[in-house]
Amino acid sequence: SAIGFKVIDIKSIERHRRALPQFNLDYEEVLNMVKALEDENPGLFIGGSFVFGLSIEDKILGAKTLARRVYEFLNKQKAVNSPNQDSVSSKDA
Numbered sequence: 001s002a003i004g005f006k007v008i009d010i011k012s013i014e015r016h017r018r019a020l021p022q023f024n025l026d027y028e029e030v031l032n033m034v035k036a037l038e039d040e041n042p043g044l045f046i047g048g049s050f051v052f053g054l055s056i057e058d059k060i061l062g063a064k065t066l067a068r069r070v071y072e073f074l075n076k077q078k079a080v081n082s083p084n085q086d087s088v089s090s091k092d093a
Contacts, residue, residue, distance in 0.1 A: 034046050
């Protein structure tokens with residue numbers, strides 16, 4: 001594909017209502033592609049279960065991580081665009 005992801009041909013999908021999804025053996029490669037995509041596109045942040053994990057704890061920690069990254073990005077952007085103004089304070093976020 002144009003952004004470097006492998007295209008796979010899915011023959012069938014089986015749904016198991018009480019099962020947890022299992023990550024493929026190439027899962028680390030997928031995470032590396034997500035990271036590369038974010039690195040190549042400043043301001044793009046990708047999250048969700050496939051990035052952070054399936055448990056409620058994973059979702060909460062992932063959301064905090066993503067929110068912190070967005071906050072830091074916006075703070076840096078504001079500092080670059082307005083060098084004479086203070087950066088966004090934590091009380092503004």
